[in-house]
Structures are given as structure tokens and as C-alpha cells.
Amino acid sequence: MKHFTKLVRPYIIWAVVIILLPLLLIVLYSVTTGGNDLVNIQFTLDNFRRMTEPVYLAVFAKSFRLGLTAVGICLFAGYILAYFITFFSERTQSLLILLVTIPMWINTLLRTYAWICLLSDNGAVNTLLQMLGFQPVTMMYTDFAVLIGLVSDLLPFMVLPIHTSLCKIDHSLHEAAMDLGANKVQTFWRVTFKLSLPGVLNGIIMTFLLSISTFVIPKLLGGGQYMLIGNLIENQFISVGDWNFGSAISVILAFIILLAITGMKQFDQEEGEEE
Amino acid sequence: MSNVLIELKSLTKNFEDQQVLKGIDLNIHENEFVTLLGPSGCGKTTTLRIIAGFEEPSGGEVLFDGVDISKVPPYKREINTVFQKYALFPFLNVYENVAFGLKIKKMDKSLIDHKVKKTLKLVGLEGFDKRDVTRLSGGQQQRVAIARALVNEPKVLLLDEPLGALDAKLRKEMQGELKKIQKEVGITFIFVTHDQEEALSMSDTVVVMHEGIIQQVGTPEDIYNEPENRFVASFIGESNIIEACMLKDMLVSFDGYEFKCVDKGFKENECVEVVIRPEDIDIVRPKEAQIKGTVKSIVFKGVHHEIVVETEHRDYTIHTTDYYEPGLKVGLTFGPDDIHVMYRMDWE
Numbered sequence: 001m002k003h004f005t006k007l008v009r010p011y012i013i014w015a016v017v018i019i020l021l022p023l024l025l026i027v028l029y030s031v032t033t034g035g036n037d038l039v040n041i042q043f044t045l046d047n048f049r050r051m052t053e054p055v056y057l058a059v060f061a062k063s064f065r066l067g068l069t070a071v072g073i074c075l076f077a078g079y080i081l082a083y084f085i086t087f088f089s090e091r092t093q094s095l096l097i098l099l100v101t102i103p104m105w106i107n108t109l110l111r112t113y114a115w116i117c118l119l120s121d122n123g124a125v126n127t128l129l130q131m132l133g134f135q136p137v138t139m140m141y142t143d144f145a146v147l148i149g150l151v152s153d154l155l156p157f158m159v160l161p162i163h164t165s166l167c168k169i170d171h172s173l174h175e176a177a178m179d180l181g182a183n184k185v186q187t188f189w190r191v192t193f194k195l196s197l198p199g200v201l202n203g204i205i206m207t208f209l210l211s212i213s214t215f216v217i218p219k220l221l222g223g224g225q226y227m228l229i230g231n232l233i234e235n236q237f238i239s240v241g242d243w244n245f246g247s248a249i250s251v252i253l254a255f256i257i258l259l260a261i262t263g264m265k266q267f268d269q270e271e272g273e274e275e
Numbered sequence: 276m277s278n279v280l281i282e283l284k285s286l287t288k289n290f291e292d293q294q295v296l297k298g299i300d301l302n303i304h305e306n307e308f309v310t311l312l313g314p315s316g317c318g319k320t321t322t323l324r325i326i327a328g329f330e331e332p333s334g335g336e337v338l339f340d341g342v343d344i345s346k347v348p349p350y351k352r353e354i355n356t357v358f359q360k361y362a363l364f365p366f367l368n369v370y371e372n373v374a375f376g377l378k379i380k381k382m383d384k385s386l387i388d389h390k391v392k393k394t395l396k397l398v399g400l401e402g403f404d405k406r407d408v409t410r411l412s413g414g415q416q417q418r419v420a421i422a423r424a425l426v427n428e429p430k431v432l433l434l435d436e437p438l439g440a441l442d443a444k445l446r447k448e449m450q451g452e453l454k455k456i457q458k459e460v461g462i463t464f465i466f467v468t469h470d471q472e473e474a475l476s477m478s479d480t481v482v483v484m485h486e487g488i489i490q491q492v493g494t495p496e497d498i499y500n501e502p503e504n505r506f507v508a509s510f511i512g513e514s515n516i517i518e519a520c521m522l523k524d525m526l527v528s529f530d531g532y533e534f535k536c537v538d539k540g541f542k543e544n545e546c547v548e549v550v551i552r553p554e555d556i557d558i559v560r561p562k563e564a565q566i567k568g569t570v571k572s573i574v575f576k577g578v579h580h581e582i583v584v585e586t587e588h589r590d591y592t593i594h595t596t597d598y599y600e601p602g603l604k605v606g607l608t609f610g611p612d613d614i615h616v617m618y619r620m621d622w623e
Contacts, residue, residue, distance in 0.1 A: 172360065175327075175349070175356075176356070176358060179350070179354075179356045180379060180423065181376050181379045181427065182379050
């Protein structure tokens with residue numbers, strides 16, 4: 001085995017160049033002032049101080065609110081979907097899982113444009129409503145549109161881990177619970193749900209990560225004024241050109257996500273020990 | 276025998292186009308240790324799962340205390356199961372696993388505590404309360420599974436090959452323990468196994484099954500000494516099975532000789548099969564016996580030697596503590612009560 005360990009070296013070099021260095025650069029940018037060159041570096045914490053301005057705090061709050069709502073909807077819908085998929089035969093299950101993942105094969109941008117076609121004032125949904133004699137509803141550029149875009153984009157990331165952990169459950173555990181007097185509802189909550197928790201946590205972490213840092217979906221479905229953290233960062237780098245402030249926001253976001261994940265893992269472990 | 280507790284009436288079960296139970300009739304009594312014995316695929320586990328409520332029979336009835344329960348869901352039956360691979364809840368510790376059923380019944384906390392402690396003591400796991408079930412040995416997991424079922428005070432305990440995963444020594448130990456526990460709690464045990472030795476040493480009643488049909492029901496002694504057909508005879512222990520002709524009551528002929536026996540009630544000249552257990556055959560000098568042959572092989576088996584003697588008509592298997600050189604000419608004798616006559620069955 002020993003000489004195989006050498007094979008990992010190219011990967012380590014790759015990881016350092018592609019992942020670690022840029023990360024360090026971002027951290028460096030976040031604590032320096034603009035307009036530095038390689039020789040003259042001016043350190044500052046102003047970038048972080050700016051984040052405490054109410055405008056930006058509001059962006060963070062809105063992002064988290066929207067992200068958590070999307071995660072919540074994904075969890076609810078995704079769990080039910082994953083749960084019912086497990087009732088089918090193995091072959092049907094792989095087909096259904098394939099159906100769940102097919103949207104992931106299509107570019108997010110395209111999928112989001114498809115939603116615009118459906119949700120816009122003269123879009124498919126409103127045309128249908130009018131045909132049925134209802135008033136058209138404005139859906140584009142609202143929280144609703146952004147949420148729909150987010151949920152449809154993130155759902156597979158919730159369904160897959162939950163389905164995997166549900167499939168891993170030994171069926172005799174369900175039988176054991178029934179044998180000991182638990183009806184179907186009790187069996188679900190006391191056994192099935194408990195054993196699917198690792199999948200649920202992974203699903204939450206993945207969808208939360210993706211929803212909190214997205215910028216394409218809120219930009220297209222929420223309109224130009226719609227500002228989430230992702231958009232804020234994108235703006236700093238692309239429109240405003242303030243890479244230092246953009247980096248500071250990125251660092252804070254990364255830090256919050258890291259905290260959230262650690263918290264979740266902690267919860268998972270405690271749950272395991274307690275029970 | 277005490278009252279009938281479970282009554283299976285012409286029970287059938289089909290899985291898709293395969294019939295795995297072809298009409299099972301069986302009475303199981305209170306406080307009885309019943310073993311369903313048979314090779315894999317004989318329908319013994321299916322029978323058990325129907326009694327537990329995990330499978331619905333395709334036909335027939337399951338009566339429990341005289342009431343048909345074939346449509347009653349498992350959680351409403353006064354029956355608990357010890358599963359083949361124990362099926363302990365990995366996220367609960369020993370105490371919580373055992374308390375699972377009582378908590379579902381919303382029993383008083385102190386009562387639960389009392390019962391769980393008592394049952395853990397019964398299975399020899401005192402002080403294991405807080406242990407993680409996934410870190411227990413096979414034998415200990417087994418005990419937790421038994422405690423988890425028994426704590427509910429069921430009228431019947433079902434055990435689905437519970438000793439299958441244990442090593443030989445532990446298995447022996449658990450056999451004795453299970454028998455002891457059954458006596459102590461005084462309820463019916465229905466035990467499924469493919470191990471004939473296990474079945475014979477633990478049960479009050481052994482039910483031998485093959486291809487979805489009950490072949491014989493009886494005490495371990497009956498099953499061993501008076502097998503009803505070739506299948507039972509060959510499945511339970513080693514045996515020499517010989518095609519023979521029943522000349523008249525207490526006289527049977529095979530291998531060109533006539534032998535006195537103790538069986539009667541067959542037609543004259545009926546074709547039958549005869550079982551002679553290997554330990555019932557004596558090896559003597561050739562001139563002292565009718566059947567003569569040559570020692571073909573001898574294998575040491577621990578307590579005895581297994582000797583194969585080649586004769587004119589067939590090879591006989593004999594168990595003896597003596598040693599005989601291969602190639603030696605010997606004679607074989609057996610007494611009238613060593614011969615057991617069975618009806619012949621068409622066996623594919």
C-alpha cells in the first residue's frame with residue numbers, strides 16, 4: 001500500500017493551487033485596502049466594519065430567511081417524495097430517482113429561464129388562469145418566484161441523501177417495531193424517521209449551502225433590485241469592482257456556513273448519544 | 276397436554292406463482308416448546324411470519340385462543356418475535372431497546388423500570404442498561420432481543436433461527452438457556468431452525484417440514500426413533516434407508532434375507548422402506564451374521580468412528596467406538612427393534 005500513497009501528490013498540488021491558494025487570497029483581500037500592489041500591502045478591518053451597516057445586515061437577514069424557507073419546503077416535500085419512492089420495487093426506484101435528478105442535467109440558467117416563461121405576467125400560468133376566468137397574478141420578481149426557483153433547483157439535493165438513508169434501513173427493524181406494538185405512525189416516528197436523520201441532516205446542509213450562496217436564481221426571478229448575499233458578492237466583484245469588500249462578505253458567509261455545519265453535526269452526535 | 280393456544284387450519288401461502296405452504300394443519304399448546312424443523316425453503320419461516328402477522332395467509336385460518344387472527348396486524352397480537360438477526364434498534368441502548376414495547380403501551384415509568392430490570396436479569400444482562408447495542412457481542416445481542424420480546428409478557432414467543440449466527444459453543448449454551456427461560460416464564464415458544472440437533476435437544480414437540488408440507492409432528496424421541504417417512508429419517512440424524520418388502524406382521528425382507536421386526540399393520544408383501552440407525556448396527560465376525568461385507572472406509576468423528584461397509588446390495592453406515600481396518604471382511608447384525616419400517620413415499 002505504501003507506494004500508492006505517492007499517487008495522492010498530484011492531487012495535493014492541484015488542491016493547493018485551485019482551492020487553498022484562492023481561499024487564502026480571498027482572506028488576504030478581505031483584510032487589506034484597495035489598490036495595493038505586491039510590495040505595498042495595507043491591512044485594514046474596514047471591510048468587515050462595513051458589513052455592520054444596516055443595509056448589508058438586511059441583505060444577510062433576507063438571505064437567511066429565504067434560504068431557510070427554501071430548505072424547509074425542500075425538507076417537507078423532499079422527505080415525502082423520498083419516502084414514497086422507497087415503496088416501489090428496486091427497478092422502479094432507480095427510475096424514479098433518475099427522474100428526480102434529470103433536471104440537474106440541464107443548466108440552472110436554462111431551467112430558471114423556463115420558470116420565467118411560466119411565471120411572467122403573460123406566461124403560461126397566467127394565460128391558464130385567464131382562460132379559467134381568474135385575474136392574472138404577478139408572480140415574477142417576488143419572493144414567491146425566487147422560492148419556486150430555489151426549491152425546484154435544490155429538491156434533488158434533499159431527496160437523494162434522504163432516499164439513500166431510507167433505503168439503508170433494515171426492514172426487519174420496522175417489523176420489530178410493529179411486533180412490539182407500534183402501529184404504522186409510531187413505527188415511522190420512532191424508527192424510520194430516527195434512522196433517516198443522517199440523510200435529513202446531509203440534505204439540509206447541502207440545500208442550505210447552495211441556497212445561501214446562489215445568485216443566478218434571485219437575479220433572474222427576483223429582478224435587479226433583489227439582493228441576496230450571493231448577488232451582493234457578485235456585484236462587488238463584477239459591477240462595483242471592490243474586491244476587498246466582496247472578499248470580506250465571502251469570508252463572513254463561509255464562516256457562518258462553517259458554524260452552521262458544525263452545529264448540525266454536533267446536534268447529530270448528541271442525538272445519537274442521547275437516544 | 277394443556278389447552279390448544281394456536282391452531283393452524285389448512286394454511287396455504289403463495290408468493291407470486293410459487294406455493295410455499297401447501298396446507299398446514301397444526302395445533303400448538305399452552306406452555307409448549309415447539310420447533311419447526313426443515314431445510315431452507317421448506318416454509319418454516321413463512322409459517323412463523325404468518326403467526327407473527329408479517330404475512331397474510333393465502334388460504335386457511337390462524338386461530339389464537341379460538342379466534343381467527345389472520346387479518347389482525349402484528350401490533351395487536353399477543354405474540355412477540357426474536358428476529359434472525361436480532362433487529363435491535365441501533366439508536367437505542369440496551370435498556371431503551373427492552374423498554375420500547377412498554378413505552379409504546381404508555382406504561383407507567385416506574386413499572387417499565389421494574390419490568391425491564393427484571394427481564395434483563397432473567398436473560399443474564401444485569402447492569403448492561405446503558406450499553407450501546409451495536410457494541411455487544413452476538414450472544415449478548417441475542418439476549419437483548421429475547422428480553423425485548425419477553426418484557427411484553429406475550430402468550431407466545433416466536434424465535435426465527437435465533438442461534439444461527441452464534442458459534443458452536445455459545446449456541447449450545449444458549450440452547451440450554453432458552454429452555455430454562457421458557458420453563459421460567461411458562462409461555463409457548465415456537466422455534467424455527469434447520470439444525471436437527473438443536474430441535475431434538477430443546478423441544479417438547481418437533482414439527483418436521485419439507486416443501487410446504489408437514490412431514491411429521493411428534494416428540495423428539497418419536498421423530499428420531501419412529502420417522503414416518505424417508506425424508507424425516509434422512510433429515511434427522513444419519514440413517515441407513517433400505518427398500519424392503521413387508522412379508523407379514525413383524526417380518527420384513529431385504530438384501531435377500533428375512534428379518535424379524537416389531538412393526539405391524541402393513542399389508543402382506545407391501546413395499547416399504549426400512550430405517551436402521553448407524554449406531555444400532557453391530558459389527559461382528561462374518562460367520563456370525565447374515566449380511567457380510569468389507570470395510571470400505573473409516574472416519575474418526577470424535578466420539579465414534581463412522582464406518583462404511585460395502586455389501587452385495589448396498590453400503591451401510593455404522594457408528595462404533597471400535598476401530599476396523601479398511602479391507603477387513605465383517606458381518607453386520609441388528610436386533611428386531613433396531614429395524615423401523617416406514618411407508619414408502621414417492622420421492623423425486
